[in-house]
Amino acid sequence: MQEMYKNLDQLLTFRHSVTHNPIPLDFHQHQDHYEIYFFLTGDVHYFIEKQVYPLQYGDLLIMHSNELHRPNFQSKKQRYENVVIHFNPAVLEHFNSQQFDLLDCFNNRVFGEQNRMRLTPPQIDDIMKLFDRMEMHRRPQALPGSEILYFATFIELLVFINRIFQNQGKQEEQVMMPDKLSSLFAYIDENLDQDLSLEVLEQVVFMNRSYLCRLFKKHTGSTIHEHILFKRIARAKHLLREGSTVTDTCQLAGFNDYSNFIRTFKKAVGLPPRQYQSQQRRV
Template sequence: MEVIRNLGDKAGLEFSHTRSDIISIDFHLHDAYEIYYLISGDVNYFVENKIYELKQGDVIITNKYEIHKPSFKSNKTYERAFIQFDDAIPVMYGSGAFDLLQCFNGRRKGERNKIEFDAVRRQEFLELMEKLEHTGKNKNPADAILRNTYFVQLLVLLNRAFLSSSVDAVEQKGISARLFPILDHINENLQGDLSLESIEQQFFINRHYLTRLFKKNTGMNLHQYVIYKRLARSKELLARGLSVTEACYSSGFNDYSNFYRLFKRIIGTAPGEYKKRNAY
């Protein structure tokens, strides 16, 4: 993978621009908001239980509770830029009249993740991304201030596009129609039995066929997907103030030790520490 730019700072803002051949990518579940911009590649993008078919120049936004990943349909070179950030800058510059995180938090998970721009706004977006990349290369205080202002302008642009459209640009091309009710079932029954045997009986589908179908269409096995969904749910519950034990069992885990180990490995911190930093 060629890392063209990887620029981060202490203000909770990181800009990355990378190019690579096709690689295997698991679902992401990180403690940050993300703006993803596809420069080149033949990509379907999964967010929660939804699939977006992308073309060059498309933008995907995700919040810190949405699992997401790209899936590749051909060997075309994959190039993308993305911004990961916490809520420090949006909260500092936002107001009660205009919430800079509206497009990230003001919708249901897995819905309206694809931002549609008209020609004028798309050009504005590209110019702001270029300015963010340029100012991120310099470490002097003046460029840091400029970078923050460009980032705030980018958030305003995203929110205006989001608020001007209520349509969810979800595509199902190239994805087996048999998977969509199964994905919905998983999303609605995280506390229930989501074993292959249970899904096989619920949907009258052979478990071995389901395993191959899920892997072919998502690039990930079904068990991993369920784990990431349950971890995302546990993050939400911890942020709401539930105890670690309550978050564990309420998100569908039956074994506390396994939950703790998976949370620390995938999220990067212990669930108790996550709660201290994020509970509101």
């Protein structure tokens, strides 16, 4: 336990941020960390896997480490404020009870679904109080023992979130994703090792490639090429962690050119595939 508190900054991060000129973010995942995202102000549609959520004040998002996501800013000049928490689920190993799993809302739902919880005004007030306490306990001038209170408040936050998740059931997803794009996402996921050129994709969804590209950009904030590339990198990382050879990974992830795979993987991950695989074996 003492070792956990020494490494708490690597295991649990809290950020309350405000900006008037948000910088566009690429598609991303958090390999070892889960994310809690609380929306306060802005004009944002949030993309998670195959869904887009238009956000309003008090919306809470939860993301598993493998769920692809990115905010799509509809207006870049509006005030943008949120609270984001990243945490390594391993930190909770000794805090679950037989009756209550603190990771239930992250692990026990369909991948890429039920990511958003729409909180009531009283729930918004309650969660803001928890965030205020976490922020207070992480200040540089905090009193001795504040790291314990910081982590204890985080545990309380997870209990709070899971109770909301369990009580709301499966709400109707108020998403803005056209059926054509939903079909496109499904096809890409199932055929990452195949030809995913625009020539192929426009035939899959029976839509002109120019219009398809514009539609994709409008709803995700990114291009089809960027989405496919990130999905293939994510597949490659998974295969390497599972012990696949670099050569097999190149083919199974849809990179037909080995040199291009090595170069693209290193640019995206920061390490060449073999070094990444070795590092994962040591973790």
